[in-house]
Amino acid sequence: MTDSTGRTILLDGSGIRRAITRISHEILEKNKGLSDVVLIGIQSGGAHLVREISRCMEIIEGERVLTGSVDITLYRDDFKSQNPHKSVGKTDIAFSLEGKRVVLVDDVLYTGRTIRAAMDALMDYGRPTNIQLAVLIDRGHRDLPIRADYVGRNVPTSTKENVEVLFDGQQQPVEVILEK
Amino acid sequence: MEFRHKHIIALRDLSKEDIELLLATAESMREVNSRDIKKVPTLRGKTIINLFYESSTRTRTSFEIAGKRLSADTVNIAPSNSSATKGETLADTALNLLAMKPDIIVMRHAVSGSHYFLANKVNCSIINAGDGAHEHPSQGLLDMLTIKDRFGRLDGLKVAIVGDITHSRVARSNIQGLTKMGSSIYLAGPPTMMPPGVEKLGNVTVCNTMKEAIQDADVVMMLRIQQERQGKTLMPNTREYSRYFGLNPENLKLAKPEAMVMHPGPINRGVEMSSYVVDGDQSHILKQVENGVAVRMSMLYHVCGGELAE
Numbered sequence: 001m002t003d004s005t006g007r008t009i010l011l012d013g014s015g016i017r018r019a020i021t022r023i024s025h026e027i028l029e030k031n032k033g034l035s036d037v038v039l040i041g042i043q044s045g046g047a048h049l050v051r052e053i054s055r056c057m058e059i060i061e062g063e064r065v066l067t068g069s070v071d072i073t074l075y076r077d078d079f080k081s082q083n084p085h086k087s088v089g090k091t092d093i094a095f096s097l098e099g100k101r102v103v104l105v106d107d108v109l110y111t112g113r114t115i116r117a118a119m120d121a122l123m124d125y126g127r128p129t130n131i132q133l134a135v136l137i138d139r140g141h142r143d144l145p146i147r148a149d150y151v152g153r154n155v156p157t158s159t160k161e162n163v164e165v166l167f168d169g170q171q172q173p174v175e176v177i178l179e180k
Numbered sequence: 181m182e183f184r185h186k187h188i189i190a191l192r193d194l195s196k197e198d199i200e201l202l203l204a205t206a207e208s209m210r211e212v213n214s215r216d217i218k219k220v221p222t223l224r225g226k227t228i229i230n231l232f233y234e235s236s237t238r239t240r241t242s243f244e245i246a247g248k249r250l251s252a253d254t255v256n257i258a259p260s261n262s263s264a265t266k267g268e269t270l271a272d273t274a275l276n277l278l279a280m281k282p283d284i285i286v287m288r289h290a291v292s293g294s295h296y297f298l299a300n301k302v303n304c305s306i307i308n309a310g311d312g313a314h315e316h317p318s319q320g321l322l323d324m325l326t327i328k329d330r331f332g333r334l335d336g337l338k339v340a341i342v343g344d345i346t347h348s349r350v351a352r353s354n355i356q357g358l359t360k361m362g363s364s365i366y367l368a369g370p371p372t373m374m375p376p377g378v379e380k381l382g383n384v385t386v387c388n389t390m391k392e393a394i395q396d397a398d399v400v401m402m403l404r405i406q407q408e409r410q411g412k413t414l415m416p417n418t419r420e421y422s423r424y425f426g427l428n429p430e431n432l433k434l435a436k437p438e439a440m441v442m443h444p445g446p447i448n449r450g451v452e453m454s455s456y457v458v459d460g461d462q463s464h465i466l467k468q469v470e471n472g473v474a475v476r477m478s479m480l481y482h483v484c485g486g487e488l489a490e
Contacts, residue, residue, distance in 0.1 A: 086181070087204045
Protein backbone atom coordinates (compact mmCIF):
# COMPACT_ATOMS: atom_id res chain seq x y z
CA MET A 1 0.00 0.00 0.00
CA THR A 2 1.89 3.05 -1.24
CA ASP A 3 0.10 6.38 -1.40
CA SER A 4 0.94 9.33 -3.65
CA THR A 5 3.46 10.83 -1.18
CA GLY A 6 5.60 7.67 -1.27
CA ARG A 7 4.45 6.50 2.16
CA THR A 8 3.85 2.79 2.69
CA ILE A 9 1.91 1.55 5.71
CA LEU A 10 3.87 -1.43 7.04
CA LEU A 11 1.55 -2.17 9.97
CA ASP A 12 -1.83 -0.70 10.83
CA GLY A 13 -3.39 -0.48 14.32
CA SER A 14 -4.62 -4.07 14.44
CA GLY A 15 -1.37 -5.35 12.93
CA ILE A 16 0.57 -3.64 15.73
CA ARG A 17 -1.82 -5.09 18.32
CA ARG A 18 -1.32 -8.62 17.02
CA ALA A 19 2.46 -8.20 16.94
CA ILE A 20 2.48 -6.91 20.53
CA THR A 21 0.27 -9.80 21.69
CA ARG A 22 2.63 -12.31 20.06
CA ILE A 23 5.74 -10.64 21.51
CA SER A 24 4.13 -10.69 24.98
CA HIS A 25 3.45 -14.44 24.67
CA GLU A 26 6.98 -15.08 23.43
CA ILE A 27 8.53 -13.17 26.34
CA LEU A 28 6.43 -15.14 28.84
CA GLU A 29 7.21 -18.42 27.12
CA LYS A 30 10.96 -17.88 26.93
CA ASN A 31 11.21 -16.66 30.54
CA LYS A 32 8.66 -19.23 31.86
CA GLY A 33 6.46 -16.57 33.37
CA LEU A 34 7.04 -13.20 34.95
CA SER A 35 9.48 -13.92 37.76
CA ASP A 36 12.42 -11.49 37.72
CA VAL A 37 11.32 -10.10 34.34
CA VAL A 38 11.38 -6.33 33.90
CA LEU A 39 10.50 -4.32 30.81
CA ILE A 40 12.61 -1.25 30.04
CA GLY A 41 11.55 1.00 27.15
CA ILE A 42 13.94 3.26 25.29
CA GLN A 43 12.62 6.86 25.22
CA SER A 44 10.36 7.71 23.67
CA GLY A 45 8.85 5.10 21.27
CA GLY A 46 10.04 2.08 23.26
CA ALA A 47 8.65 3.52 26.49
CA HIS A 48 5.20 3.81 24.90
CA LEU A 49 5.40 0.21 23.63
CA VAL A 50 6.35 -1.03 27.12
CA ARG A 51 2.96 0.19 28.37
CA GLU A 52 1.20 -1.83 25.65
CA ILE A 53 3.25 -4.98 26.28
CA SER A 54 2.83 -4.81 30.06
CA ARG A 55 -0.94 -4.36 29.65
CA CYS A 56 -1.01 -7.40 27.38
CA MET A 57 1.11 -9.49 29.76
CA GLU A 58 -1.16 -8.58 32.66
CA ILE A 59 -4.18 -9.90 30.73
CA ILE A 60 -2.34 -13.17 30.01
CA GLU A 61 -0.74 -13.78 33.42
CA GLY A 62 -3.02 -11.77 35.72
CA GLU A 63 0.07 -10.19 37.24
CA ARG A 64 1.87 -6.87 36.80
CA VAL A 65 5.37 -6.77 35.39
CA LEU A 66 7.88 -4.17 36.62
CA THR A 67 8.49 -1.49 34.01
CA GLY A 68 10.88 1.41 33.52
CA SER A 69 12.27 3.67 30.82
CA VAL A 70 15.75 4.69 29.78
CA ASP A 71 16.91 7.82 27.93
CA ILE A 72 20.12 7.25 26.00
CA THR A 73 21.03 10.88 25.19
CA LEU A 74 23.92 10.91 27.68
CA TYR A 75 25.28 7.61 26.30
CA ARG A 76 25.27 8.41 22.57
CA ASP A 77 28.40 7.72 20.52
CA ASP A 78 27.67 10.53 18.05
CA PHE A 79 27.88 13.21 20.74
CA LYS A 80 30.21 15.41 18.68
CA SER A 81 28.23 15.29 15.45
CA GLN A 82 25.00 15.97 17.33
CA ASN A 83 25.19 19.66 17.29
CA PRO A 84 23.68 21.55 19.08
CA HIS A 85 22.33 19.56 21.98
CA LYS A 86 18.69 18.90 22.57
CA SER A 87 17.20 18.42 25.99
CA VAL A 88 17.93 15.21 27.90
CA GLY A 89 14.94 12.92 28.50
CA LYS A 90 13.99 11.14 31.68
CA THR A 91 15.38 7.81 32.77
CA ASP A 92 13.01 6.17 35.21
CA ILE A 93 14.19 2.90 36.70
CA ALA A 94 12.85 2.81 40.25
CA PHE A 95 14.41 -0.57 41.15
CA SER A 96 17.81 -2.28 41.00
CA LEU A 97 18.47 -4.40 37.92
CA GLU A 98 20.68 -6.75 39.95
CA GLY A 99 19.66 -10.33 39.09
CA LYS A 100 16.80 -9.25 36.81
CA ARG A 101 15.94 -10.54 33.34
CA VAL A 102 15.70 -7.28 31.46
CA VAL A 103 13.66 -7.05 28.28
CA LEU A 104 14.77 -3.91 26.47
CA VAL A 105 12.05 -2.55 24.20
CA ASP A 106 12.47 -0.22 21.21
CA ASP A 107 10.23 0.66 18.29
CA VAL A 108 12.63 0.35 15.32
CA LEU A 109 15.91 -1.59 15.28
CA TYR A 110 18.32 -0.14 12.71
CA THR A 111 22.08 0.32 13.23
CA GLY A 112 22.05 -1.09 16.76
CA ARG A 113 23.85 1.96 18.15
CA THR A 114 20.87 3.00 20.26
CA ILE A 115 20.73 -0.49 21.77
CA ARG A 116 24.47 -0.39 22.53
CA ALA A 117 23.97 2.95 24.33
CA ALA A 118 20.94 1.63 26.21
CA MET A 119 22.83 -1.47 27.39
CA ASP A 120 25.65 0.72 28.69
CA ALA A 121 23.07 2.80 30.55
CA LEU A 122 21.41 -0.30 32.07
CA MET A 123 24.75 -1.61 33.39
CA ASP A 124 24.94 1.53 35.55
CA TYR A 125 21.82 0.33 37.39
CA GLY A 126 23.20 -3.01 38.51
CA ARG A 127 24.16 -6.35 36.94
CA PRO A 128 21.17 -7.98 35.29
CA THR A 129 21.07 -11.78 34.79
CA ASN A 130 20.53 -11.18 31.09
CA ILE A 131 19.28 -8.54 28.66
CA GLN A 132 16.85 -9.49 25.90
CA LEU A 133 15.73 -7.24 23.08
CA ALA A 134 12.19 -6.75 21.78
CA VAL A 135 11.48 -4.48 18.79
CA LEU A 136 8.35 -3.76 16.81
CA ILE A 137 10.25 -3.38 13.50
CA ASP A 138 13.65 -4.75 12.47
CA ARG A 139 14.73 -2.89 9.34
CA GLY A 140 18.25 -4.34 9.01
CA HIS A 141 21.55 -2.47 8.29
CA ARG A 142 23.27 -3.22 11.57
CA ASP A 143 26.57 -1.44 12.37
CA LEU A 144 27.12 -3.51 15.51
CA PRO A 145 26.75 -7.24 16.32
CA ILE A 146 23.30 -6.88 17.89
CA ARG A 147 20.25 -9.11 17.30
CA ALA A 148 16.67 -8.89 18.58
CA ASP A 149 15.09 -11.77 20.55
CA TYR A 150 11.53 -10.71 19.78
CA VAL A 151 10.59 -9.01 16.51
CA GLY A 152 7.17 -7.69 15.51
CA ARG A 153 7.99 -7.55 11.82
CA ASN A 154 11.15 -7.86 9.72
CA VAL A 155 11.19 -5.26 6.96
CA PRO A 156 13.87 -5.15 4.25
CA THR A 157 14.66 -1.45 3.67
CA SER A 158 17.18 0.72 1.91
CA THR A 159 19.25 3.17 3.97
CA LYS A 160 17.59 6.01 2.04
CA GLU A 161 14.20 5.08 3.44
CA ASN A 162 12.82 6.07 6.82
CA VAL A 163 10.73 3.82 9.07
CA GLU A 164 8.65 5.42 11.77
CA VAL A 165 6.16 4.20 14.37
CA LEU A 166 3.44 6.81 14.81
CA PHE A 167 1.71 7.33 18.16
CA ASP A 168 -1.50 9.20 18.92
CA GLY A 169 -2.12 11.76 21.67
CA GLN A 170 -2.49 9.01 24.30
CA GLN A 171 0.87 7.52 23.21
CA GLN A 172 -0.92 4.50 21.71
CA PRO A 173 0.73 3.15 18.55
CA VAL A 174 -1.37 3.96 15.47
CA GLU A 175 0.62 2.69 12.51
CA VAL A 176 4.08 1.99 11.17
CA ILE A 177 5.04 3.80 8.00
CA LEU A 178 7.92 3.60 5.53
CA GLU A 179 8.90 6.79 3.72
CA LYS A 180 11.08 6.98 0.61
CA MET B 181 14.42 23.33 21.33
CA GLU B 182 18.17 23.63 20.91
CA PHE B 183 20.85 25.47 22.82
CA ARG B 184 22.89 27.66 20.50
CA HIS B 185 25.37 29.37 22.80
CA LYS B 186 29.03 28.47 23.01
CA HIS B 187 29.53 30.38 26.25
CA ILE B 188 27.36 31.01 29.30
CA ILE B 189 28.53 34.32 30.71
CA ALA B 190 25.35 36.05 31.83
CA LEU B 191 21.66 35.20 32.08
CA ARG B 192 21.09 38.56 30.41
CA ASP B 193 22.38 36.97 27.17
CA LEU B 194 19.99 34.00 27.35
CA SER B 195 16.37 33.87 26.21
CA LYS B 196 13.48 32.51 28.24
CA GLU B 197 13.57 29.38 26.05
CA ASP B 198 17.31 28.90 26.70
CA ILE B 199 16.69 29.07 30.45
CA GLU B 200 13.77 26.64 30.21
CA LEU B 201 15.97 24.18 28.30
CA LEU B 202 18.83 24.45 30.81
CA LEU B 203 16.41 23.83 33.69
CA ALA B 204 14.71 20.89 31.91
CA THR B 205 18.08 19.24 31.26
CA ALA B 206 19.08 19.85 34.87
CA GLU B 207 15.97 17.98 36.02
CA SER B 208 17.08 14.98 33.95
CA MET B 209 20.65 15.27 35.29
CA ARG B 210 19.27 15.00 38.82
CA GLU B 211 18.39 11.40 38.07
CA VAL B 212 22.09 10.64 37.42
CA ASN B 213 22.94 12.13 40.83
CA SER B 214 20.49 9.81 42.59
CA ARG B 215 21.98 6.58 41.22
CA ASP B 216 24.46 4.24 42.86
CA ILE B 217 26.83 4.78 39.95
CA LYS B 218 26.78 8.56 39.56
CA LYS B 219 28.52 8.81 36.21
CA VAL B 220 27.52 8.93 32.56
CA PRO B 221 30.02 8.81 29.66
CA THR B 222 28.71 11.92 27.87
CA LEU B 223 31.74 14.24 28.08
CA ARG B 224 34.39 11.53 28.01
CA GLY B 225 37.65 12.93 26.68
CA LYS B 226 36.68 16.57 27.30
CA THR B 227 38.93 18.69 29.49
CA ILE B 228 37.48 21.30 31.82
CA ILE B 229 39.70 23.84 33.56
CA ASN B 230 38.28 25.45 36.70
CA LEU B 231 40.12 28.76 36.91
CA PHE B 232 39.18 30.44 40.17
CA TYR B 233 40.76 33.83 40.86
CA GLU B 234 38.50 34.24 43.89
CA SER B 235 38.03 31.77 46.69
CA SER B 236 35.12 29.41 46.48
CA THR B 237 34.17 26.11 48.05
CA ARG B 238 30.64 25.45 46.89
CA THR B 239 30.82 26.61 43.29
CA ARG B 240 34.22 25.12 42.51
CA THR B 241 33.42 21.76 44.10
CA SER B 242 30.04 21.73 42.42
CA PHE B 243 31.51 22.42 38.95
CA GLU B 244 34.21 19.82 39.56
CA ILE B 245 31.68 17.15 40.59
CA ALA B 246 29.41 18.11 37.69
CA GLY B 247 32.26 17.64 35.21
CA LYS B 248 33.33 14.34 36.74
CA ARG B 249 29.79 12.93 36.72
CA LEU B 250 29.72 13.60 32.97
CA SER B 251 33.12 11.79 32.66
CA ALA B 252 35.07 14.92 31.71
CA ASP B 253 38.57 15.49 33.12
CA THR B 254 38.52 18.47 35.44
CA VAL B 255 41.56 20.45 36.56
CA ASN B 256 41.42 23.12 39.26
CA ILE B 257 43.60 26.19 39.28
CA ALA B 258 43.50 28.40 42.37
CA PRO B 259 45.07 31.87 42.64
CA SER B 260 47.50 30.93 45.38
CA ASN B 261 49.28 28.37 43.21
CA SER B 262 48.84 29.94 39.78
CA SER B 263 51.16 32.31 37.96
CA ALA B 264 48.75 35.21 38.59
CA THR B 265 50.68 35.74 41.81
CA LYS B 266 53.82 36.06 39.68
CA GLY B 267 52.26 38.88 37.66
CA GLU B 268 50.95 37.07 34.58
CA THR B 269 48.03 38.86 32.89
CA LEU B 270 44.67 37.18 32.39
CA ALA B 271 45.17 37.16 28.61
CA ASP B 272 48.55 35.43 28.92
CA THR B 273 47.22 32.89 31.41
CA ALA B 274 44.34 32.16 29.05
CA LEU B 275 46.58 31.68 26.01
CA ASN B 276 48.87 29.38 27.96
CA LEU B 277 45.95 27.30 29.22
CA LEU B 278 44.56 27.24 25.70
CA ALA B 279 47.78 25.71 24.42
CA MET B 280 46.84 22.66 26.53
CA LYS B 281 43.60 22.35 24.53
CA PRO B 282 40.82 22.49 27.10
CA ASP B 283 37.21 22.25 25.89
CA ILE B 284 35.68 24.41 28.61
CA ILE B 285 37.14 27.02 30.96
CA VAL B 286 35.03 27.71 34.05
CA MET B 287 36.26 30.97 35.51
CA ARG B 288 35.61 33.12 38.54
CA HIS B 289 37.21 36.54 38.46
CA ALA B 290 36.91 39.70 40.55
CA VAL B 291 36.58 41.97 37.51
CA SER B 292 33.09 42.33 36.04
CA GLY B 293 33.00 41.47 32.35
CA SER B 294 36.38 39.68 32.31
CA HIS B 295 34.66 36.65 30.75
CA TYR B 296 33.67 38.61 27.65
CA PHE B 297 37.31 39.68 27.32
CA LEU B 298 38.42 36.06 27.68
CA ALA B 299 35.80 34.71 25.26
CA ASN B 300 37.26 36.95 22.54
CA LYS B 301 40.74 35.52 23.11
CA VAL B 302 40.06 31.78 23.16
CA ASN B 303 38.29 29.20 21.02
CA CYS B 304 36.99 26.99 23.83
CA SER B 305 33.75 27.50 25.75
CA ILE B 306 33.68 29.89 28.69
CA ILE B 307 31.38 29.46 31.66
CA ASN B 308 31.11 32.26 34.18
CA ALA B 309 31.34 31.08 37.79
CA GLY B 310 31.00 34.65 39.05
CA ASP B 311 32.56 37.89 37.82
CA GLY B 312 32.88 40.80 40.21
CA ALA B 313 29.51 42.40 40.88
CA HIS B 314 28.16 41.43 37.45
CA GLU B 315 26.61 37.95 37.19
CA HIS B 316 26.74 34.43 38.62
CA PRO B 317 24.62 32.53 36.10
CA SER B 318 24.92 29.04 37.59
CA GLN B 319 23.66 30.38 40.94
CA GLY B 320 20.76 32.14 39.23
CA LEU B 321 19.82 28.93 37.41
CA LEU B 322 20.04 26.72 40.49
CA ASP B 323 17.94 29.21 42.44
CA MET B 324 15.32 29.14 39.69
CA LEU B 325 15.37 25.32 39.66
CA THR B 326 14.89 25.24 43.45
CA ILE B 327 11.95 27.66 43.22
CA LYS B 328 10.45 25.67 40.34
CA ASP B 329 10.72 22.47 42.43
CA ARG B 330 8.77 24.11 45.23
CA PHE B 331 6.03 25.86 43.24
CA GLY B 332 6.05 24.05 39.89
CA ARG B 333 6.36 27.37 38.07
CA LEU B 334 8.24 30.66 38.07
CA ASP B 335 5.71 33.05 36.60
CA GLY B 336 3.53 35.15 38.86
CA LEU B 337 5.66 34.62 41.98
CA LYS B 338 6.68 37.42 44.32
CA VAL B 339 10.38 37.11 45.03
CA ALA B 340 11.97 39.32 47.69
CA ILE B 341 15.73 39.80 47.52
CA VAL B 342 17.17 41.40 50.64
CA GLY B 343 20.66 42.65 51.40
CA ASP B 344 23.65 44.13 49.61
CA ILE B 345 22.23 44.37 46.09
CA THR B 346 25.06 46.59 44.77
CA HIS B 347 27.80 44.03 45.32
CA SER B 348 25.71 40.97 44.61
CA ARG B 349 26.20 39.10 41.35
CA VAL B 350 23.75 36.53 42.70
CA ALA B 351 21.05 39.20 42.87
CA ARG B 352 21.82 40.39 39.33
CA SER B 353 21.62 36.91 37.82
CA ASN B 354 18.41 36.18 39.69
CA ILE B 355 16.88 39.49 38.60
CA GLN B 356 17.83 38.85 34.95
CA GLY B 357 16.61 35.26 35.01
CA LEU B 358 13.49 35.52 37.15
CA THR B 359 12.07 38.60 35.40
CA LYS B 360 12.44 36.76 32.06
CA MET B 361 10.49 33.86 33.53
CA GLY B 362 7.67 36.14 34.73
CA SER B 363 8.37 36.57 38.46
CA SER B 364 8.07 39.94 40.20
CA ILE B 365 11.16 41.05 42.10
CA TYR B 366 11.05 43.18 45.26
CA LEU B 367 14.39 44.47 46.50
CA ALA B 368 15.26 45.73 49.97
CA GLY B 369 18.53 46.82 51.49
CA PRO B 370 20.28 49.82 53.01
CA PRO B 371 20.30 52.76 50.55
CA THR B 372 24.12 52.52 50.50
CA MET B 373 23.76 48.99 49.08
CA MET B 374 21.05 49.67 46.48
CA PRO B 375 22.35 50.37 42.96
CA PRO B 376 20.68 53.38 41.30
CA GLY B 377 18.48 52.51 38.31
CA VAL B 378 18.02 48.86 39.29
CA GLU B 379 14.26 49.13 38.70
CA LYS B 380 15.01 49.60 34.98
CA LEU B 381 15.98 45.91 34.75
CA GLY B 382 12.35 44.90 34.27
CA ASN B 383 9.68 43.83 36.73
CA VAL B 384 11.69 45.09 39.72
CA THR B 385 10.41 47.17 42.63
CA VAL B 386 12.76 48.85 45.08
CA CYS B 387 11.22 48.87 48.59
CA ASN B 388 12.02 51.28 51.36
CA THR B 389 11.80 48.72 54.11
CA MET B 390 12.40 45.00 54.39
CA LYS B 391 8.82 44.59 55.62
CA GLU B 392 7.46 45.95 52.36
CA ALA B 393 9.57 43.54 50.30
CA ILE B 394 8.77 40.33 52.16
CA GLN B 395 5.06 41.07 52.73
CA ASP B 396 3.15 38.18 51.06
CA ALA B 397 6.30 37.02 49.25
CA ASP B 398 6.48 33.47 47.85
CA VAL B 399 10.27 33.47 48.01
CA VAL B 400 12.57 35.31 50.42
CA MET B 401 16.12 35.34 49.12
CA MET B 402 18.69 36.68 51.57
CA LEU B 403 22.10 37.87 50.39
CA ARG B 404 25.40 37.57 52.16
CA ILE B 405 26.98 40.72 53.51
CA GLN B 406 30.15 40.75 51.45
CA GLN B 407 32.60 42.22 53.87
CA GLU B 408 35.50 41.55 51.50
CA ARG B 409 33.95 43.67 48.73
CA GLN B 410 32.60 46.71 50.51
CA GLY B 411 34.39 49.52 52.24
CA LYS B 412 33.86 50.16 55.90
CA THR B 413 31.40 52.98 55.36
CA LEU B 414 28.38 51.13 53.94
CA MET B 415 26.89 50.18 57.29
CA PRO B 416 27.54 51.20 60.87
CA ASN B 417 27.88 47.65 62.23
CA THR B 418 26.47 44.17 61.70
CA ARG B 419 24.18 44.42 64.72
CA GLU B 420 22.38 47.40 63.31
CA TYR B 421 22.24 45.79 59.86
CA SER B 422 20.72 42.69 61.36
CA ARG B 423 18.05 44.71 63.17
CA TYR B 424 16.80 46.35 59.94
CA PHE B 425 17.59 43.79 57.25
CA GLY B 426 18.05 40.47 59.05
CA LEU B 427 15.52 37.65 58.57
CA ASN B 428 14.14 36.15 61.77
CA PRO B 429 11.11 33.97 62.63
CA GLU B 430 9.16 37.15 63.50
CA ASN B 431 9.42 39.04 60.21
CA LEU B 432 9.29 35.80 58.17
CA LYS B 433 5.64 35.59 59.27
CA LEU B 434 4.94 38.54 56.96
CA ALA B 435 5.66 36.36 53.94
CA LYS B 436 3.14 33.79 52.72
CA PRO B 437 2.83 30.79 55.10
CA GLU B 438 4.23 28.45 52.42
CA ALA B 439 7.04 30.85 51.46
CA MET B 440 10.50 29.46 50.92
CA VAL B 441 13.73 30.96 52.30
CA MET B 442 16.91 30.90 50.25
CA HIS B 443 20.53 32.00 50.64
CA PRO B 444 23.43 31.56 48.20
CA GLY B 445 25.88 30.86 51.04
CA PRO B 446 28.16 31.12 52.83
CA ILE B 447 25.83 32.34 55.57
CA ASN B 448 26.78 34.85 58.25
CA ARG B 449 24.56 33.36 60.94
CA GLY B 450 23.00 36.04 63.11
CA VAL B 451 23.72 38.81 60.59
CA GLU B 452 21.53 38.42 57.50
CA MET B 453 19.60 35.46 58.93
CA SER B 454 18.99 34.08 62.37
CA SER B 455 19.90 30.45 62.98
CA TYR B 456 16.23 29.64 63.63
CA VAL B 457 15.44 30.53 60.03
CA VAL B 458 18.56 28.91 58.53
CA ASP B 459 17.70 25.58 60.15
CA GLY B 460 13.92 26.06 59.96
CA ASP B 461 11.30 24.21 57.92
CA GLN B 462 11.03 26.94 55.29
CA SER B 463 14.75 26.96 54.51
CA HIS B 464 15.72 25.50 51.13
CA ILE B 465 19.40 26.33 51.40
CA LEU B 466 20.72 22.78 51.15
CA LYS B 467 18.34 21.99 48.29
CA GLN B 468 19.96 24.91 46.45
CA VAL B 469 23.37 23.27 46.87
CA GLU B 470 22.00 19.90 45.74
CA ASN B 471 20.47 21.43 42.62
CA GLY B 472 23.77 23.20 41.92
CA VAL B 473 25.43 20.02 40.68
CA ALA B 474 22.55 19.16 38.31
CA VAL B 475 22.37 22.72 36.93
CA ARG B 476 26.12 22.81 36.29
CA MET B 477 25.98 19.41 34.55
CA SER B 478 23.30 20.87 32.31
CA MET B 479 25.43 23.95 31.55
CA LEU B 480 28.54 21.88 30.73
CA TYR B 481 26.50 19.54 28.56
CA HIS B 482 24.87 22.31 26.55
CA VAL B 483 27.93 24.50 25.95
CA CYS B 484 29.74 21.45 24.54
CA GLY B 485 27.12 21.20 21.82
CA GLY B 486 26.55 24.90 21.35
CA GLU B 487 27.91 27.20 18.73
CA LEU B 488 28.37 30.94 18.78
CA ALA B 489 25.05 32.73 18.81
CA GLU B 490 26.29 35.32 16.34
